[in-house]
Amino acid sequence: MSVKYGILTLLYQKKHHGYELKLELDSLFGIKGKINPGQIYTTLDRLIRDQLVSSAGMDDQERKLYELTPKGKDELEKWLLEPVPYTTTKEDFFFKWSCARKINFAQEKKMLEQQKAVVIKEVMELTKLKTELLLQGDESKYLLITGILLHLEADLNWINQVENRIH
Amino acid sequence: MIKVSNLTKEFLQGQERTRVLKGVDLNIKKGEFVAIMGPSGSGKSTLLQLMGGLDVPTAGDIQIDGKYLNKMSEKERTIFRRQKLGFVFQNYQLLPTLTVEENIAFPLHADGKLTKEKNRVIQELIQAVGLEGLHRKRANLLSGGQQQRVAIARALVNSPTVLLADEPTGNLDRANAEEILRLLTVFHRENRQTIVMVTHDIFAAGFADRIILFRDGGIDQVVSREEGDYAKYLANFMA
Numbered sequence: 001m002s003v004k005y006g007i008l009t010l011l012y013q014k015k016h017h018g019y020e021l022k023l024e025l026d027s028l029f030g031i032k033g034k035i036n037p038g039q040i041y042t043t044l045d046r047l048i049r050d051q052l053v054s055s056a057g058m059d060d061q062e063r064k065l066y067e068l069t070p071k072g073k074d075e076l077e078k079w080l081l082e083p084v085p086y087t088t089t090k091e092d093f094f095f096k097w098s099c100a101r102k103i104n105f106a107q108e109k110k111m112l113e114q115q116k117a118v119v120i121k122e123v124m125e126l127t128k129l130k131t132e133l134l135l136q137g138d139e140s141k142y143l144l145i146t147g148i149l150l151h152l153e154a155d156l157n158w159i160n161q162v163e164n165r166i167h
Numbered sequence: 168m169i170k171v172s173n174l175t176k177e178f179l180q181g182q183e184r185t186r187v188l189k190g191v192d193l194n195i196k197k198g199e200f201v202a203i204m205g206p207s208g209s210g211k212s213t214l215l216q217l218m219g220g221l222d223v224p225t226a227g228d229i230q231i232d233g234k235y236l237n238k239m240s241e242k243e244r245t246i247f248r249r250q251k252l253g254f255v256f257q258n259y260q261l262l263p264t265l266t267v268e269e270n271i272a273f274p275l276h277a278d279g280k281l282t283k284e285k286n287r288v289i290q291e292l293i294q295a296v297g298l299e300g301l302h303r304k305r306a307n308l309l310s311g312g313q314q315q316r317v318a319i320a321r322a323l324v325n326s327p328t329v330l331l332a333d334e335p336t337g338n339l340d341r342a343n344a345e346e347i348l349r350l351l352t353v354f355h356r357e358n359r360q361t362i363v364m365v366t367h368d369i370f371a372a373g374f375a376d377r378i379i380l381f382r383d384g385g386i387d388q389v390v391s392r393e394e395g396d397y398a399k400y401l402a403n404f405m406a
Contacts, residue, residue, distance in 0.1 A: 117388060120369070120372075121390055123369055124373050126373070127374055128392070131352060149370065149373070152369070153369050164206065167382070
């Protein structure tokens with residue numbers, strides 16, 4: 001996840017002070033308290049240096065506000081329009097599996113079974129979460145989870161295909 | 168609740184005996200939602216048919232609620248099935264010329280005429296599966312998703328202790344499949360029925376508490392639900 005583009009996204013909407021950015025980033029990334037405030041300030045310094053963000057005075061409580069520059073806006077829009085290559089832990093598994101094939105690893109079947117169990121567990125957890133999100137009416141997160149599930153389904157189909165060829 | 172021991176089923180194909188189930192052992196707890204997955208011909212549907220008393224095993228036992236299905240007479244099995252089990256099939260198996268409410272009421276006729284109470288249950292089920300206003304519509308005029316909702320209501324009308332579903336979403340598109348599974352999940356949460364569902368679709372199986380993977384007539388792997396760190400998935404996905 002990118003703190004840089006998270007900040008640019010938040011400032012695209014309105015000016016924020018540092019602590020507001022931290023709270024909004026936690027919510028944007030869906031993980032509470034995981035982003036180090038220090039990381040936010042160093043990223044802000046870098047964004048200011050690169051002229052993507054600038055200082056916008058103080059708010060009524062004397063907190064420093066930040067805003068997006070036109071260059072920052074362009075940068076964010078460019079990033080948003082760039083397709084993202086799909087990378088998760090499964091890429092590591094593809095690599096590991098390729099290594100196993102390279103050495104004719106005797107326990108390939110076990111590797112596949114274990115990986116399959118991991119994928120299925122993730123599907124079960126995410127299906128439960130998806131149902132809850134739907135009941136809560138959180139359409140965006142529901143669709144995101146559906147996206148992850150489609151990837152997991154593809155992974156599982158691939159593992160099944162490899163297994164069917166071994167058996 | 169459901170106890171399957173050393174369950175074996177052979178079919179005679181010409182001169183050749185094919186062993187479809189090879190001594191399966193399986194316990195399913197009361198109120199558990201179990202999905203059985205596996206490639207075609209792995210024996211998963213045969214297992215469901217034996218659990219539903221629709222066929223008899225070559226060897227081994229099936230107990231439901233302490234009763235041995237394989238030791239019952241044909242007639243006893245039929246009565247047991249009607250009182251304790253509900254079925255949902257891939258191709259819905261509705262009576263096409265009967266209306267929605269007539270199809271749902273169908274299993275009740277065997278036990279005599281429809282009482283006021285039973286009629287109330289039917290109306291409640293029609294509402295619960297989201298088919299209000301379609302009471303009098305003939306089954307053959309409904310969409311696939313609607314037909315499967317009728318089939319679920321029919322399966323539940325007798326308040327069965329076990330619901331057996333064979334590829335319940337196999338003929339449906341993803342949106343309709345999801346709706347059917349959402350309904351099953353809601354009923355499962357409310358009534359704590361034991362559900363055994365055979366499916367080849369991981370999207371459907373994901374709703375279960377436990378997924379049993381079949382291969383070559385036996386259990387290959389069992390995967391149980393664990394409470395996960397959901398936020399982790401979202402974070403990884405957006406990495």
